[in-house]
Amino acid sequence: MELQRLHLKNTLVCLLENCRSMRELKQIHAHITTSPQFFITDRWFLISRIIFFCTVSQSGSLSYADTVFRLVPQKTLFIYNSMIRAHASRIHDPSSSQPLILYRQMLFDGITPDCITFPFVLKHCVSRVDGLVGSSVHAHVVKFGFHSDVFVQNSLITLYSQCGSVENARKVFDEMSNRDVVSWNAMVIGCLRNSELDMALELFRRVKKRNIVTWNSIITGFVQGGRPKEALEFFYEMQVSGDDMVSPDKLTIASVLSACASLGAVDQGRWVHDYLNTSGMECDMVIATALVDMYGKCGSVSKALDVFRSMKNKDVLAWTAMLSAFAINGNGREAFELFLDMETARVRPNDVTFTALLSACAHSGLIEIGRWCFRVMRHAYHIEPQVQHYACMVDILGRAGLFDEAEGLIRNMPMEPDVFVWGALLGGCQMHRNFQLGEKVARYLIAIEPLNHAFYVNLCDIYAKARRFDHVKEIRALMKEKEIEKTVPGCSMIEVNGVVCEFSVRGSPLVLMTEIKFVLSSLSDEIGRSINMSAVLE
Template identity: 55%
Template sequence: MSSRSALLQLINDCKNVRELKQIHTQLVKSLSITESDRGFLVNRLLFVGALSSLQSLTYAANVFNSIKNPNLSAYNIMIRAFASKHGSDDGEDQSLGLGLYKRMLFEGIAPDCLTFPFLLKERANVSDTSRGRIVHGHVVKFGLDKDIFVNNNMISMYSSHGAFVDCARKVFDAMPERDVVSWNSVIVGYLRAGDLDSASELFGRMKGRNIITWNSIITGFVQGGRPREALQLFQEMQTTGYEAVKPDKITMASILTACASLGALDHGKWVHNFLRKTGIECDLVIGTALIDMYGKCGSVDRAVEIFRAMPVRDNLAWTAMISVFALHGLCEEAFRFFEEMQALGLKPNHVTFVGLLTACAHSGSVERGRWCFDAMRCIYKIKREVRHYACMVDLLSRAGLFKEAEGLIGTMPVEPDVFVWGALLGGCLVHGNVDVGERVAKHLIKIEPANHVFYANLCDLYARAGRIGDVKRIRALMRARGIQKEVPGCSMIEIDGIVREFSVRGSAKSMIMEELFWFLNRLGDEMKIGENTHAFL
């Protein structure tokens, strides 16, 4: 075996950085290796140190800096390593790969189709896109704007910043050749930007969808507040692409979330049964999603059964169960589970305390709520967030403790948002506190002058106080400002597995309104007959 082959085998078989250093020393000292082979082996050493499971970027950087004249391959390895390891999670722009790229150009080395994808990946991990657009310009300059791999990473970079999805679409439209990654990246970009209609339009034109495509569009519609359409997409997935693309855990978790949002218990039960039939593992994610679904659909006992049957339960599963109890005002059960959770050594998080505070608010447990609010900071060292303040204000307002609630708002370390003020206004509506409610409602209108809800709440407050003149004044103000209810009042009910929606505008798609009015009139007549019969008896 030649010296090159022997050393290459040793490099590939390395178990740790210490062995790499020993091989590097042997490589430097060996006189039987040609300069060409030495350069190849150093690059391989660089690759293993920077990109293998060893992942010693510090050592790889030292090796790279020891090379007198690094070639394109060496630069690509290090740029790739920096893009993979130094993409800052906190938004800080370290630009290590870009710095190497500039050095490479200064040395007169031209980039290739492997250089730019990693540079673009690094740009996708930071909040500033200006340098990413400069890299885009270099892609065009070096004639690599037709390469599908480069373009896919360009789309991904722009799509990672929702405000620049139009740039991603321009790159996509100009591509001479596209693959499933190209389509998926633009669709995800639209979903991140909240443009569900554009994502749906592109999805409808796409051929050869894979599981990432389906999961992206379904999850996007669930998170975008359109769960009914997410269920329809899941049905389409089953009828048109089930043999080619089967749903996985991510799909099912999203569908369970959609069922929870709609309160579609029958749909949720079907999904649960589907999980059993298909053999998809009921892991922590699926189990927690089932708990959430059954709880939000009103089946608390079934949620507890799922929770107890889980072989492993983390703090997210416990928090989900506590949140279910909170939703139904079961404060005692929520705190019993909280104590059980602590006994097992699991630490609560900020979401756990949202659930506990919500349970206190729904059950009127003021003292427990005060304890939770203090304990999360003093005992559990959890930073209070705006939603914790909103829950506490809600609790105090429901109890009629408006002075304490306003005092708490005054101590907030951040500016209170509409949810905090809205919680206070909700308490005013319950107790008919016109003085505080009027002031809070006017403040909310000042914050969001186009939000019809605050005008409606103020009208409701005046109406309950008998101040009809003020009601008319606020309604006139709404008309003058062109403010109307964006979404009509509606309710949903699941009948035979079909979620039906009723609103003040009618429900022509689900039922003929004349038939509904006929049924209601007949029901009213039967109720009158029943009253007369009862009076006679």
């Protein structure tokens, strides 16, 4: 009898481990419930395995697990951990508190949490971005003696980083006696997410064994943090590093292409494209779209179009990237024709698509097409224009000198116009020397953002063109009095033989000013000789 019971129990455990559907699971559940041979402990053990299947398997059902869970009279730590894990991992509503409710119920039942419980409770706090509750859970971590567990500490680093408390995350990190690669990656990523790029770099340099997550984090973080040149340097360092089995993946390539796009480094972008072809890595939709974006922003529209045409199944992001490439390079009609092709291909545009299209019309002076696009997005595609669409439309009208229509559009906006809308109108005023309206708009922008130096400079420009030099002095005196100045120095970048060189108004240690002056002097002499020769020929 005992052997028969054990055999049946082991058989059902095996069936649960190999279960592939809820239909099979329910049959097993029925057998467990109706079998008279099991002890009560056997039955609840098998029930716990049913809950585990429902919460972990892709074929499981969380609602079924909830139903079974409520019927279990004596719940174990294993059952609670399974339920907390499931609700923390599958949560779609950030306002839900089910993992915390389960955790509190577990404590009420007198069950002590373990090193499995806390990472999932903290994961739930991360999804809610709830640092206050997370801090309370941290207190429980210390109370129950898991403050030195590496998995729990890694979860705490992620929690504090996600909630914007890098100081607390760093404190947990510094107090760790044993750190694994996840610990280092979590701290580096936390710094990058909170714009602490220098701290992230300091930690990155201390990592002894880097994996692909480490490299992708620092490259992507520096691209998104506005330091793309250093991101490219990390990529090349990655190529020659001694880290075993670490090769660039699709995320690496996409981030590096984004860096090239930001820098206008088309030679380096071509090198990455060649690397992609020779490495055998699949050029999927994401990578191909990144290539189109890179070539477009680097001014190589024909190359962007080649990549775009080679894509088999283009999604809306790919079409939008190509539209943007045409837009930023002043190819408005080509952008409009591409949009018509997009409609023919039955790819539904989104709000970003129309932003790119309207921008293309603005840069090419296509007033009627711009008006048509603005109407179509609302009436044909039921996309309500957002503030960026209004800014583009005001830019179109302002560049054409249609100030009455532009002001009417701004007055009828369903939302408050932002500085970009007013800035577009101001740009049109400067272009067409509409000093009266330009002065009004510039002063309004200064009232909105009194510390933005650009608006004061624009107002000075308007006064200078109107020959109102007393007002120019007045504005410059006001700027000096309020200590308003450009905080970030102006700079330009150029790619020479695959090397990105940066020129700043504050100077660059890599550039010899004497050489620059010599070249400028030579060019000036050459221009002078050309002018004199033209006069002789005439």
